[in-house]
Amino acid sequence: MKKKLVSLVAVALLAFPLLASAAPVKIGFINSITGKEAQIGENLTNGAAMAIEDLKAKGIQVDLVKEDDGGDPKNALAAYEKLVTRDGVIGVVGPYTSGCANVVASRADQYKVPLLVPAAAKEEITMKGYKNVFRLNAPANVYSSVLMKAVAPYKPKTIAYVYAATDFGVSTVKTAQENAAKMGLTEVANEKYQQGQPDYRSSLAKVKAANPDLVFLVSYDADAILLMRQAKEIGLSPKAFLGAGAGYTTAQFAQQTEISNLVISATQWTDDVNWPGAANFALRYKAKYGKEPSYHAACAYEAMRIMVLTASTTKSAVKLQAGLKAGVWNGIMGPVKFADYGGFTNQNNHPMLVQQISNGKYETVYPAQFSKKKLIYPFKR
Amino acid sequence: MLLFLQALLSGTLTGGVYALAGIGMSLVFGVMNISNFAHGDLMMLGMYLAYFAFTLLHIDPYVSLVMIMPTAFLFGFLMEKVFINRVIHHPHQNQILLTIGLGLIMSNTALLAFTSDPKILTTSYSSSAFNLPGGIFLSVPLVISFLITCGITAILSLFLLKTSTGMALRATSQNREAAQLMGINVAKMSAIAFGIGTALAATAGALIAPTYYIHPLAGHSFLLKAFTICVLGGLGSVAGAGVGGLIIGVVEAMSSTYISSDWKDVVVFVLFLAVLLLRPQGLFGKKGEQS
Numbered sequence: 001m002k003k004k005l006v007s008l009v010a011v012a013l014l015a016f017p018l019l020a021s022a023a024p025v026k027i028g029f030i031n032s033i034t035g036k037e038a039q040i041g042e043n044l045t046n047g048a049a050m051a052i053e054d055l056k057a058k059g060i061q062v063d064l065v066k067e068d069d070g071g072d073p074k075n076a077l078a079a080y081e082k083l084v085t086r087d088g089v090i091g092v093v094g095p096y097t098s099g100c101a102n103v104v105a106s107r108a109d110q111y112k113v114p115l116l117v118p119a120a121a122k123e124e125i126t127m128k129g130y131k132n133v134f135r136l137n138a139p140a141n142v143y144s145s146v147l148m149k150a151v152a153p154y155k156p157k158t159i160a161y162v163y164a165a166t167d168f169g170v171s172t173v174k175t176a177q178e179n180a181a182k183m184g185l186t187e188v189a190n191e192k193y194q195q196g197q198p199d200y201r202s203s204l205a206k207v208k209a210a211n212p213d214l215v216f217l218v219s220y221d222a223d224a225i226l227l228m229r230q231a232k233e234i235g236l237s238p239k240a241f242l243g244a245g246a247g248y249t250t251a252q253f254a255q256q257t258e259i260s261n262l263v264i265s266a267t268q269w270t271d272d273v274n275w276p277g278a279a280n281f282a283l284r285y286k287a288k289y290g291k292e293p294s295y296h297a298a299c300a301y302e303a304m305r306i307m308v309l310t311a312s313t314t315k316s317a318v319k320l321q322a323g324l325k326a327g328v329w330n331g332i333m334g335p336v337k338f339a340d341y342g343g344f345t346n347q348n349n350h351p352m353l354v355q356q357i358s359n360g361k362y363e364t365v366y367p368a369q370f371s372k373k374k375l376i377y378p379f380k381r
Numbered sequence: 382m383l384l385f386l387q388a389l390l391s392g393t394l395t396g397g398v399y400a401l402a403g404i405g406m407s408l409v410f411g412v413m414n415i416s417n418f419a420h421g422d423l424m425m426l427g428m429y430l431a432y433f434a435f436t437l438l439h440i441d442p443y444v445s446l447v448m449i450m451p452t453a454f455l456f457g458f459l460m461e462k463v464f465i466n467r468v469i470h471h472p473h474q475n476q477i478l479l480t481i482g483l484g485l486i487m488s489n490t491a492l493l494a495f496t497s498d499p500k501i502l503t504t505s506y507s508s509s510a511f512n513l514p515g516g517i518f519l520s521v522p523l524v525i526s527f528l529i530t531c532g533i534t535a536i537l538s539l540f541l542l543k544t545s546t547g548m549a550l551r552a553t554s555q556n557r558e559a560a561q562l563m564g565i566n567v568a569k570m571s572a573i574a575f576g577i578g579t580a581l582a583a584t585a586g587a588l589i590a591p592t593y594y595i596h597p598l599a600g601h602s603f604l605l606k607a608f609t610i611c612v613l614g615g616l617g618s619v620a621g622a623g624v625g626g627l628i629i630g631v632v633e634a635m636s637s638t639y640i641s642s643d644w645k646d647v648v649v650f651v652l653f654l655a656v657l658l659l660r661p662q663g664l665f666g667k668k669g670e671q672s
Contacts, residue, residue, distance in 0.1 A: 038497035165643050193642040196602050198398075198593045199630075201391040201520070202637035205384055222499035222594035229508035229592075234387070234518040252501065259508055 024061030025311045028083035029304070030094030030104065035071035036195070037097055039221055040246070040296050044096055044118065046289050047300030050281075055308050062308045065089055069100050076100035077107065084113040090317040091116065091310075093303050096296070098122035098140075098167040108132040113317045114324055118303035119268065119296045122171045126347040134324050134338045136303045138350040140168065143244040143266045144176030144216070148183055150264065150354040150366040151240055154377045156213035160189035160238070162203065162227065163218035172218045172244050188212045195223055201230050208236040215240070219247040228259040232381070239378035240264055249355070249362070251292040257360045262379050264356050268333070269295035270364045272372070273353060275334040302333040387517050388634040394519065396630020397527040398589050402603055403610030403622035404534065405581030411554040411617030412574035413469060415476045419484035421604030423579050425491060427453060427586025428595040432502050442502060442591050443525055449587050450580045457579025461572040469571060484600075491597035499594040507591055526588040533584065534623055537577075541619065550574055554617060609653055615666025624664060628652075 029048055032041035045066075052064055065087045067079035076095040083089045091114045095101050101120035106128070108115040114132045117125055121140040126133060159180050163169035169192070180187065188210035191203040204227070207215060215238045219227055224247025231241075243265035247253060254260050269275075271282030271293070281301065285293040310323040325346065329336040338346040354366035356375060364371040406420045417423075427449055434445035464483060468476045510518040541547040552560040553570040561567045586600070593599070610629055614621025629649055636648035656664065 034492075034497070039499065042497075191637075191642055193637075194646065196599075197633075197642070197645075198589060199391060199395040199634065200637075200642065202384075202388045202634045203642045205387045205391075206638060209384055222501065222596070225501055226592075226594065230520070232508040233510040233520045235510070235512070235516075252498075256501065256503060258503075 024063045025308065025315065026063045026065065026087065026089045027304075027307055027311055028065045028067065028080070028087065028089040028092040028094075030067045030069055030076055030079045030083070030092060030096075030100070031300075032071040032096045032100070033066075033068035035069075037071040037220065039250075040294065041071075041096055043294045043297040044094075044300035046285065047293065047297035048093065048304040050285065050288070050297075051301045051304035051308070055305065060308060060312050062312070067094075069095050069097075071097055071100065073099045073103040077103050080104045080107060080115070081111075084111045089113065090315070091307050091320050093118060093300070093307050096120065098125070098171065101125050102167065105130055105133040112321070114321045116303050116307050116324070119299040120168075122167050123175070123344075124171070126344045129345050131345070132321055134346040134348075136306070136333065136336060136348050136350065137268045137299050138352045139344070139347065140172040140244075141175035141179070142350070142352045143172050145179045146352040146354055146366070147216070147242045147244065147264065147266045148176070148179050148185075150375060151214065151242070151377065152183060154239070156239060157186060158188045158210075158212045159185045159214040159216055160191070160207045160210055160212035161187070161216050161218075162189075162191045162193070162200075162207060163216075164195050164220060164223065165192045166195070166220070168220075168246065169218040173216070176216055176244070185214070195220065198226075199230075200227055201234055204231050204234050204236050208234055211238075213239045214242055216242045216244065217248065218244045221247050221250070222252075224248050224250075224253050225256055225259070228253075228256070228263070232259050237379065237381055241379060242266075250294055254357050254360050254362055260357045261359065262356060262376055264354060264365075264375070265362075266352050267295045267355055267362075268350065268352060269298040270353050270355055270362060272362075272364050273334075273370050275332055276330060277332045281332045298332050302329075302331050302336065305329075305331060306336065383516055384638050386515070388638040389631060390517060390519060391523070392631035392634025393627055394523040394527045394630070395634070396627040397530040398523075398585055398626075399603075399606050399610055399630050400623045400626025401530045401533065401581055401588065402585040402607040403614065403626045404537070404619055405578040405585070406607045407611045407614065407617055407619055407622035408550075408581070409574055409578035410611060411619070412550055413465070413571045414557075415465065415469065416473070416480070416608075417575075417578065418477060418480040418604065419487065420578070420582050420607055421600030421602075422484040422487040422491075423453070423457070423582035423600070424586035424589075424603050425595075425597060425600035426456075426487060427583030428590045428593075428599060429491065429495065429500075430583065431587035431590040432500050432595050435502055435504070442504065442587055443529060446529070446584055446587055449583050453583035454576040454580040456576075456583075458572050458576035460579070461575035465575060466568060466571060484604075488597050488600065495597060497597065499596045499599075501594055502590050504591050520592065522591040526592070529584075529588060533581070537581075537619070546573065609649065612663055613653055613656055615663030618663065618665040621663055621665030 069076035093116050098120040101117045105125045117135040119137050123139040126135045163173050189207045241263045248265040249267045314320045314323040355362040356365045363373040365375040409417050430449045431442040434440045506521045509521045549565045610625035614625030633645045636645040
């Protein structure tokens with residue numbers, strides 16, 4: 001009996017390394033599954049899961065190790081360190097929020113395990129020259145610049161900012177101010193708020209008193225709905241509401257037709273854009289999860305696809321870094337290439353889209369080569 | 382001037398709902414000498430009750446209060462009988478751990494059952510406003526909430542002042558042992574107080590639901606507010622909690638208007654500390670009442 005057991009163990013020990021060497025490529029995925037950002041996190045989870053499924057269908061096996069950061073940079077860093085030291089992954093996709101991604105990025109060169117950021121917008125993430133940090137989505141400055149380019153032909157004069165006191169909010173507004181200065185816009189109000197409050201009326205009343213042409217908003221999730229409801233309540237009616245990503249690009253927001261109509265927002269992705277597979281991705285996503293995919297889902301899908309495709313041919317972290325740096329892809333996020341330009345390193349120069357809500361539906365209105373509809377200006381209740 | 386009036390009025394209206402949350406917590410503390418850390422989660426349950434009454438049964442959130450209040454009272458009453466009364470004579474840390482634990486069970490059960498997607502309760506009047514002369518706008522749902530809060534507070538005061546149960550509750554609040562010696566069933570009073578506290582928390586949740594979003598962790602930000610309100614008004618003082626709620630609502634609105642909404646919590650807590658320095662017993666608390 002004892003002998004049998006020993007021989008069994010011996011066989012298992014012998015067999016295990018063989019199994020390990022034939023094992024699929026190991027990739028980490030850090031995301032906000034719980035916490036304040038969980039709703040958007042779910043979109044990333046679903047997008048990444050669809051990518052893994054599609055790759056499996058093509059015969060590419062992957063061993064995905066998922067970690068939750070709860071939206072907290074401290075947890076994100078711990079997750080990354082666990083993934084690279086204990087799980088031995090050769091590449092990591094994530095984290096979602098700018099705060100988390102920025103902290104993790106600062107350690108990627110130390111461990112030399114490539115990090116592919118799918119949807120975090122803070123510019124700094126790819127501005128420090130880190131060799132092992134790659135970003136698929138366009139950084140925060142593009143959110144504001146593309147929105148302002150879209151309304152520039154209508155010659156607005158003044159602008160007010162209303163934004164969440166988060167990394168994304170502050171950095172987006174900072175670059176928006178630079179872009180506004182270039183366009184000759186005068187800043188008439190600047191309201192930074194703490195998330196999750198029930199009452200933003202006083203801040204919005206201040207903005208209304210300043211009577212701006214443009215109101216530039218940065219909010220996550222349900223705060224966007226709250227702000228727009230209260231804006232309607234107090235009768236704030238500028239020539240255009242410009243929503244920079246996040247809360248203004250969710251299906252839940254669009255469905256609140258009473259407050260969402262004609263709101264303009266910048267996004268990384270829409271389902272009516274003419275990039276290969278985008279429309280089909282949206283259809284399959286809706287069929288599988290019963291809701292519209294946000295741009296985060298598309299970003300996570302494409303980031304996971306690129307990471308796994310590259311990792312499955314390179315097999316080691318060092319070669320993966322070189323593979324990501326050299327490769328070009330063309331998928332649901334349009335052409336992707338990680339390039340060095342304008343102070344950025346390994347940054348995909350992703351063209352952002354401007355969309356406007358019309359009766360609960362997002363319609364791409366800018367740039368002209370990607371859109372079928374025209375922007376409606378000025379805003380009307 | 383317009384901004385000042387707008388801030389004063391919206392602050393008062395929002396403060397009304399804060400007050401209701403604070404009153405429930407203060408009543409529980411007064412009668413039972415227990416800090417209820419599950420209060421915010423009880424508010425969250427009220428929000429979901431209002432949401433499901435609206436989406437599934439098509440009952441207006443304000444009308445659904447008629448169902449929510451007795452349900453929440455019963456829930457609180459039973460919760461006291463099953464859990465809370467076991468720690469009533471125990472040290473404070475045990476009571477705190479128990480209520481935190483109950484709160485965690487509620488919020489995490491809600492997370493599993495309802496997911497972390499925030500739910501939005503959209504009524505026909507969700508973003509409508511009364512337009513006052515001079516360009517001041519008052520949110521319709523907030524005005525209704527405020528009026529209901531006033532009504533409930535008035536009924537509660539009458540109940541506490543005029544009925545024998547109310548007097549027994551106040552007697553228990555003043556001196557538990559003496560009340561017991563006078564033949565008051567203090568165990569029953571505790572259960573009633575906790576039931577009323579729960580009903581008020583759930584009502585506050587239901588009242589805020591049409592103007593806020595409904596999320597399993599939404600109660601947490603209100604828990605801290607309810608605590609601040611209770612301590613500011615004087616722990617155990619129902620009138621104090623009412624006034625405390627209004628003060629916090631107005632101070633928040635004023636500091637967003639004149640400083641920055643980013644700073645409103647700082648202003649609230651600086652004021653809170655100042656009150657505690659000058660009147661450690663709170664605005665309406667009696668000296669040495671809770672020893």
